[in-house]
Amino acid sequence: MINTALVSFGMSGKVFHAPFIASNPNFNLVGSWERSTKNIEAAYPGTKSYASFEELLADPIIDLVVVNSPNDTHFTYAKSALLAGKHVVVEKAFTVTAKEAEELDALATSKGLKLAVYQNRRYDADFLTIQKLIQEDEIGVLKDVQISFERYRTTLSPKKHKESVTPGAGLLYDLGPHLVDQAILLSGMPLAVFADIRITRKVSIIDDYFTLILYYPSHRINLTSGMMFMTESPGYKIYGTKGCFIKNRSDIQEADLIAGKKPNSPNWGAEASADFGTLYTDMNGIITNKVIPSIPGNYGVFYEKMADAILNNAPVPTSAKEGTNIIRVLEAARNSAFNKRVVGV
Secondary structure, three states, X not given: OEEEEEOOOOHHHHHHHHHHHHOOOOEEEEEEEOOOOOHHHHHOXXXXXXXXXXXXXXXXXXXXXXXXXXXXXXXXXXXXXXXXXXXXXXXXXXXXXXXXXXXXXXXXXXHOOOEEEEOHHHHOHHHHHHHHHHHOOOOOOEEEEXXXXXXXXXXXXXXHHHOXXXXXXXXXXXXXXXXXXXXXXXXXXXXEEEEEEEOOOOOOOOOOEEEEEEEOOOOEEEEEEEOEOOOOOOOEEEEEOOEEEEEOOOOOHHHHHHOOOOOOOOOOOOOXXXXXXXXXXXXXXXXXXXXXXXXXXOOHXXXXXXXXXXXXXXXXXXXXXXXXXXXXXXXXXXXXXXXXXXXXX
């Protein structure tokens, strides 16, 4: 079994990591670094709450460290874990800069360790369904793609690190990695980026809105996220030469995890039929449409692939190089917004 420890047992640890580690027979959840409260020991009897990061790294039984702390600590904690001989999973955003990401990639390679970036939204029901339609050539050649992640939250997050002016803070580095990752999976690295990054809430001091236009030879991908969307538009609008697919962002896994539902329970990740998307096609000038049942989402696939990587030397679920490419796009977006111009990637 892969003995695993978390750097943090806040929402990320409780919701997105511990449930999938604990439910996978290839992993043993050993514990988490907790500065004050000892929540992991209560939630998972038999686990350990480490008093310091140094104590966690010094534990010889730990094989894998999950770096799920604030963005500006990812590089330092991941580097320390790799130097201690541990495999590492790093929460998105991988790092603050591409230079940091490249250094971690080189270090992991030199030490023969597995390094992966936790991009769980690859396994949303929405996106899995879109990929299947594209693979089955239901969409045709992509012409225009619009992906949004809209929220309505006029107050500040209780997580102070998310609302402070620190490296890697702000919505671009919070939800941006999800959207950019999906765009790259669909179309590869863009040629260039144009970005509008703004503060829209009176209470905010960091960016809480962005629109990115990613330029490709034959099409564009528009990515939007913000905190002032009182009514959400469809999360996905995929237009191609054969058809278009429109769907609300409706993966249920996060809500189920917050409610305490366990992975691998019956109908895990299965959406209600009311949330299914619609495929539109042109049949000799007549527009037809049909509802497309969603593929169930499953964030657990990430840790299934991570176990295969560690135990059988298979590819990690999201490589450091893929994580680095996401950061390159985010850096280009910041450059674009600051200089108000299109920036090459």
